[in-house]
Amino acid sequence: MRLDHTDQQLINHYQRHLPVCERPYLEMSRQLGISEQEVIERLQSLQSRDVVGRVGPVFEHSKAGASLLAAVAAPEEQMDLVAARINRAPGVNHNYAREHTYNLWFVMTAPDNELLEEHLDELEQELKLPMLRLPMVEGYHIDLGFDIDWGALS
């Protein structure tokens, strides 16, 4: 999707360090040289076009609760069905098809490990498919706030 220069500037400046003050969008508008109302409208538009998922915090998963990456090997013709069942399970926030025998990869979160394992056990029983459970051992780099390469996208 092509974005205009101002939308690009919004993303370039505010993937992190969103102002924490009474009128954050007013402060952002001064930085960008547009009105507070335009900042708000542009953020609404970016969200409605699904360019921005949300404005707000990214929580550190190891401190915010429990989370785990899991994968299942679904029969090729049942991928959509199995993916929909996974999405109905509590706390699934990512779910992707990938090119491998283990072809559905998802992340599940819960307030603590006990509940997380319980929810995964229930899902595994429902799906009746081999499931890999891959908790994080150590994160070396986890930050999807990288600078967007607008040139490569145009």
Place this chain on the structure above:
Amino acid sequence: MSRFSSADYLRPESIDPSAISAWGLLRLRQQLEQGLPLSPRPYQALAERTGLSEQEVMSAITQWQKQGLIKRFGLVVKHRTLGYTANAMVVWDIPDEQVQTLGKAMAGVPFITLCYQRPRRLPDWPYNLFCMIHGTNRERVLAQLDSLIAEHNLQHIHHSVLFSNKAYRQRGGRYVSHD
């Protein structure tokens, strides 16, 4: 650095010596997992929904950023919509004694967006190091992978490339709020 458990962030004293309602803080975390309101005074709007004051909302967010509970605060971009459609998860079977060194080295490579260690699950899954490359086309991502292998002498390390061809869901983690 001190270790906090998830529940510690709900203790008022982890925010401020003055008493802030623990329930208010829990409600604030639940609200924040859904994103910031897009109205002129978003922190005031959150205050009204949580029973905290606007000042308490702002203090809690600032404090959570300092403590590392919030690691980034801003626009959360959906890369696939923007055109990052060639997203590869590259997984490696690295000898245990080298995995930390190589993990740290890969973490510093500009085009690697995520890098972490996970357990093997033998015999099905022999890989213990994961890295992600978000790219706009496959050829470029595969060329970047070739350069990574050459630069870090990974020619003899078994790896696999798992491109994602569809996102069934992509949203922020909801640890304390309901679906």
